[in-house]
Structure formats: C-alpha cells, structure tokens
Amino acid sequence: MKRTIALAGLGAAAVAAILLSMRYGAVGMDLAEVLAAIRGVGEPSSVTIVRELRLPRAVLAALVGGALALSGGAFQALLRNPLAEPYVLGVSSGAAVGAVAWIAAGGLTIAGVGLPAAALAGALFAIALVLRIGSRVDRGLDVRVLLLAGVVTGSFFTACILLLLSFQQADAFRSAVFWMMGSLAGATWRAVGFMGAVVVVGGAALVSLARAFNALSVGEETAAFLGVPVDRVRRAAYLIASGLAAGSVVVAGGIGFVGLVVPHAIRILWGGEHRFLLPASFLAGAAFLPLADLLARVVVAPNELPLGVVTSFIGVPFFVGLLRRQARGIEP
Amino acid sequence: MIVASADGRGWRARDARYRYPGGTADALAGADIDAAPGELVAILGPNGAGKSTLLKLLLGVLEPTGGTAEYEGVAAGLWEPVERARRIGVLPQHEEPAFPVTVGELVAMGRYPHLGPWRRPGPADRAAVASALERCRVADLVARPFATLSGGERQRARLARALAQEPEALALDEPTASLDVAHEMEIWEILRQEAARGFAVLLTTHHLNLAARYADRLVLIDAGRVAASGSPAEVLREETVSRVYGWPVRVEELAEPDRPGAPQIVPLRPAGISGFPNP
Numbered sequence: 001m002k003r004t005i006a007l008a009g010l011g012a013a014a015v016a017a018i019l020l021s022m023r024y025g026a027v028g029m030d031l032a033e034v035l036a037a038i039r040g041v042g043e044p045s046s047v048t049i050v051r052e053l054r055l056p057r058a059v060l061a062a063l064v065g066g067a068l069a070l071s072g073g074a075f076q077a078l079l080r081n082p083l084a085e086p087y088v089l090g091v092s093s094g095a096a097v098g099a100v101a102w103i104a105a106g107g108l109t110i111a112g113v114g115l116p117a118a119a120l121a122g123a124l125f126a127i128a129l130v131l132r133i134g135s136r137v138d139r140g141l142d143v144r145v146l147l148l149a150g151v152v153t154g155s156f157f158t159a160c161i162l163l164l165l166s167f168q169q170a171d172a173f174r175s176a177v178f179w180m181m182g183s184l185a186g187a188t189w190r191a192v193g194f195m196g197a198v199v200v201v202g203g204a205a206l207v208s209l210a211r212a213f214n215a216l217s218v219g220e221e222t223a224a225f226l227g228v229p230v231d232r233v234r235r236a237a238y239l240i241a242s243g244l245a246a247g248s249v250v251v252a253g254g255i256g257f258v259g260l261v262v263p264h265a266i267r268i269l270w271g272g273e274h275r276f277l278l279p280a281s282f283l284a285g286a287a288f289l290p291l292a293d294l295l296a297r298v299v300v301a302p303n304e305l306p307l308g309v310v311t312s313f314i315g316v317p318f319f320v321g322l323l324r325r326q327a328r329g330i331e332p
Numbered sequence: 333m334i335v336a337s338a339d340g341r342g343w344r345a346r347d348a349r350y351r352y353p354g355g356t357a358d359a360l361a362g363a364d365i366d367a368a369p370g371e372l373v374a375i376l377g378p379n380g381a382g383k384s385t386l387l388k389l390l391l392g393v394l395e396p397t398g399g400t401a402e403y404e405g406v407a408a409g410l411w412e413p414v415e416r417a418r419r420i421g422v423l424p425q426h427e428e429p430a431f432p433v434t435v436g437e438l439v440a441m442g443r444y445p446h447l448g449p450w451r452r453p454g455p456a457d458r459a460a461v462a463s464a465l466e467r468c469r470v471a472d473l474v475a476r477p478f479a480t481l482s483g484g485e486r487q488r489a490r491l492a493r494a495l496a497q498e499p500e501a502l503a504l505d506e507p508t509a510s511l512d513v514a515h516e517m518e519i520w521e522i523l524r525q526e527a528a529r530g531f532a533v534l535l536t537t538h539h540l541n542l543a544a545r546y547a548d549r550l551v552l553i554d555a556g557r558v559a560a561s562g563s564p565a566e567v568l569r570e571e572t573v574s575r576v577y578g579w580p581v582r583v584e585e586l587a588e589p590d591r592p593g594a595p596q597i598v599p600l601r602p603a604g605i606s607g608f609p610n611p
Binding site: 081228 | 449
C-alpha cells in the first residue's frame with residue numbers, strides 16, 4: 001500500500017516535472033499556456049515552441065532519466081554491487097568512441113542521424129565485446145569476470161577517445177567533449193520515438209526479471225535453488241540493461257549519476273524489492289532528469305550547462321543527505 | 333535417460349562418484365545413501381570428506397562422474413530448476429544479501445517457483461508464507477531487516493523461505509554451523525517437526541551428538557567413501573569415529589527420555605598425542 005502510494009506520487013512528480021520544465025526558456029509561459037499549446041491552441045509561435053521544441057525535449061528527458069535509472073537498478077542487481085551503474089561495463093565509452101570517431105571524420109553537426117548511428121554502433125560493439133570476454137572463461141556468465149571485462153574494455157575505449165581527441169581541432173574537440181557531457185539540445189520527436197520504444201521493450205523485459213533479481217541479490221546459489229535460471233537471467237539482464245543505457249547515450253550523450261543514485265534513493269526510502277524498485281526507479285529518473293535539464297537550460301541562458309554536470313551538482317548533495325539520514329538510523 | 337527405480341521415494345544414490353574437473357582423485361569415490369519421506373538423514377564426516385559434494389550430486393548441482401544420484405527415481409540433474417524448487421527446499425551454506433532485505437521479503441521469495449514472472453501472490457501464496465513463518469517461529473520478525481537478525485534468527489528465516497516453497501523435502505548444508513546451543517536446538521527441533529510432517533530431510537553437519545539424537549539415520553563419509561551408514565548406534569562406534577576423525581573418542585549413552593541410549597561422543601585427551609601438551 002505504501003509502495004502503491006509511492007509509485008503514484010512518483011508518477012505525478014514525473015508529469016509535474018515535465019510540465020514545469022516546459023514553462024521556462026527564451027519565452028516564459030504559464031501552465032495554462034503550455035497546456036493549451038500542447039493541444040494546439042494559442043499563439044502559433046507558442047504552439048510551435050511547445051510542440052516542436054519543449055515537449056519533445058521534456059519527454060525525451062523523462063525517458064532518458066527513466067531508462068538510466070532502470071538500467072542502473074538492473075546492473076546493481078545483476079552484479080550484486082551497489083556501485084554498479086549503467087556505464088560501468090563500458091557502454092558509454094563504446095558509444096563515445098563511435099561518436100568521437102564520427103566527429104573526427106568530419107561529421108561536426110550534432111543533429112542528423114549520422115552521429116547517433118555511430119554512437120549506437122560503438123555502444124553495441126562494446127556490449128558484444130564485453131559479453132564475449134565475460135562468457136569466455138567458462139560457459140556460464142561469471143559476473144565478476146563480466147565486471148572486470150567491462151571495466152577493462154571501458155578503459156581501453158577511453159584511451160581510444162583520448163587518442164582521437166588529441167588530433168582534433170578546437171571545434172571538433174569542443175563538440176566531442178560536449179557530446180560526452182550529455183545534452184538534450186538535439187531532442188526531436190524521432191529521438192522520442194526511438195527512446196520510447198527502447199524504454200517500453202526494455203522496461204517490460206526487466207520487470208519480468210524482477211523476481212529473479214530479488215532472489216539473485218540474496219545469493220546466486222539460493223536463486224538457483226529457488227528455480228531461477230541464473231545464467232539465462234544474467235545474460236538477459238546484461239543485454240537489456242545495456243540496451244537501455246545505449247539508447248540513452250545515443251540520444252543524449254553521457255549523463256552520469258542518475259543511474260547510480262536513483263535506485264539507491266528508492267532503496268533507502270521504500271526498500272529494494274525489485275518489482276517495486278524497477279518501476280519506481282523509472283518514474284523517479286523520469287521526474288529527475290527534466291528538472292535537471294530545466295536548470296541546465298535556464299541557469300546561464302541563453303547558453304546551456306552540460307546536463308551531466310547539472311545532474312551531479314543537484315544529485316550529490318541530495319544523496320549525501322539521504323545517506324546521512326540512513327546513517328542516523330532512521331531507516332536501518 | 334530417466335531411470336525410475338521401483339521404490340524410488342526421496343533421495344537415493346548408488347556408488348555415486350564425483351571428480352572435480354582437473355582433479356587427480358575422486359572427491360567422492362562411490363557413495364550409497366537413501367533418504368525417504370518422513371526421514372531425517374544426516375551426512376557426517378571430517379572437513380573435506382565429500383559431504384557437500386554428495387549433497388550437490390543429490391541436488392543435481394553436480395553431475396556424477398560415475399554411479400547414480402536420484403531424486404524420486406529421476407536422475408537429480410534432470411529435474412527442471414523450477415520443478416525441483418517446488419519439491420525440494422534447499423539451504424545452501426553461504427548466502428549474503430547484496431542489498432537490505434526484510435524477513436518478510438526474504439521468506440516471500442520462497443514463492444518464486446510457484447509465481448513465475450508476472451502473477452501476483454494470491455491467498456494460497458500468503459497462506460504458505462504465513463505457515464512457514466509460524467513453523468520457524470519468525471512470524472514476529474517479518475518487518476525486521478535480515479541484516480539485523482542474530483545468527484539463529486537468520487537461519488530460521490532462511491528455513492522459513494525454504495518451507496514457503498511448499499516442498500516435500502528439505503536439504504541443508506551445515507544449517508547449524510556457528511550457532512549457539514539454543515539456536516542450534518531450535519533448528520534441529522524444526523527439522524524434526526518437518527520430518528514428522530512427512531518431509532524427507534537431508535543435511536550435512538559436524539555435530540555428531542545432536543545428529544545422533546535427532547536423525548533417523550546417519551551416513552558417515554570418510555575420504556570420499558561411506559565409512560558407516562545406518563542407525564546412530566550402528567554408525568557412531570568408538571573405533572569408527574576415532575579412525576574417521578583421527579582423534580580418540582569414547583561413546584556414552586544418552587540418558588534423556590527423548591532418545592534413551594543414543595550414542596554420545598566424548599572426545600578424549602589422552603597423554604602423548606604428539607605436538608600437544610599432556611592433560
């Protein structure tokens with residue numbers, strides 16, 4: 001019951017965050033204007049701004065935030081490690097290699113399909129490579145080996161990125177670095193559609209694994225004796241969680257922190273049963289990122305702050321507060 | 333190949349052998365064991381004798397490299413994981429939750445083999461969990477985080493999870509290791525109670541005296557072979573126990589009404605054991 005209320009509250013918070021983030025920008029609007037413009041009513045310029053710029057951007061922010069939080073929650077369960085997050089196994093580094101290579105090859109613009117396609121190719125390559133290294137040692141997937149494989153692959157890709165960057169002119173360097181710090185400036189309805197599909201498929205698949213995650217987080221042997229097909233669940237969880245991370249990196253670049261901390265916050269506040277944790281993490285991430293993006297847009301308007309920086313700046317103090325509350329023993 | 337034996341209720345192993353990959357000797361070099369519904373059977377033996385290996389063969393975790401290990405007449409390794417979990421509740425020796433979990437959540441996990449990914453727990457599931465909590469005397473701990481429990485409470489909570497599976501058999505790997513005497517007795521009492529309900533209960537243990545008191549039959553393993561098997565009085569003989577464990581013992585008879593005459597092992601401190609001071 002408590003958890004049903006929490007889910008409803010988080011859902012309402014996500015909707016409120018989306019609407020709030022749409023009020024601000026170069027042209028300020030009140031809520032009524034925003035709602036009217038979404039329905040196509042009001043000044044044509046307002047309608048265009050809301051429908052073509054702010055709405056897709058806010059919705060994309062929610063989808064990306066939700067996807068990262070879901071992915072982080074799943075990686076933490078898969079690796080049985082509270083430090084796990086969506087990028088821990090090298091997905092973002094792989095995507096960044098693709099993106100930086102594309103920029104280095106002369107594809108300077110952020111818009112268009114070329115850069116996301118290159119990033120997606122890099123991310124998928126990283127996912128396949130890590131899985132291959134991780135499952136080679138024996139036929140089963142050993143999560144410790146997987147973790148090491150991911151960390152090593154990520155380091156290698158990071159070295160590749162630095163190498164590529166060291167040859168770039170200032171322009172290309174700048175756009176590559178900004179891409180890696182994350183931004184939703186390129187939000188389009190096409191990106192929303194892509195991300196929406198990733199979230200629906202990946203989210204449903206992860207929730208279907210939630211009971212297996214519960215058992216796995218108690219112990220691998222225990223899970224196996226409860227009837228969990230441990231190896232199959234691990235492979236599925238790795239691929240789905242990586243897919244969610246890859247999708248979000250492709251449309252928004254690297255946005256740290258959300259995937260690490262949102263699942264933790266949910267766990268501290270309401271408990272970690274995964275049938276609740278996964279949807280709650282999605283909704284909390286979907287509420288958090290539109291607000292972070294709002295700050296990124298308005299603080300130094302008309303310029304924008306890198307979104308990944310904002311998420312850390314507002315998220316870290318919040319999380320430290322939660323940890324202190326936990327340490328004081330309010331929640332055991 | 334599925335081989336059904338004539339009276340194949342519960343567990344049965346015949347000449348079961350296992351050699352770990354790359355090993356030079358058999359960890360288990362031919363073991364026979366039976367554990368039928370209603371029986372409490374304890375596997376005894378020194379560290380490294382092959383107790384856990386035998387248990388793993390009987391649970392289908394390891395595939396015997398020779399001989400047979402069956403549950404209900406079917407080779408243990410052929411059971412589908414979910415079907416096995418509906419029939420056998422298992423308490424592995426090691427288990428460390430990576431994230432905080434309450435006793436209620438932990439015990440509810442026992443319903444996994446009955447629920448699948450989507451179905452919501454119904455009245456039957458709640459009844460199974462409630463009954464398991466009651467039988468293991470942890471009903472008042474449901475809201476407590478598992479990490480804050482004492483060792484004995486943890487074992488009872490884990491046992492409740494296994495019972496919530498509504499199995500017909502229980503297998504436990506050293507369930508009373510590092511528990512104090514009261515908590516240890518509680519676990520044995522619960523196991524006895526479940527055997528009386530018709531469960532086949534199979535466990536490994538180092539506690540010879542409590543095994544002699546509670547178990548119907550004992551199987552003593554020594555260096556991968558069965559050194560003795562049968563009733564406690566048949567297995568726990570002075571000569572056998574001294575030889576298998578490599579320490580001189582005397583056998584006394586229990587003077588308690590629950591199991592009068594059950595053998596009780598008293599380790600000796602003889603003079604002249606090399607390397608130790610004389611008593």
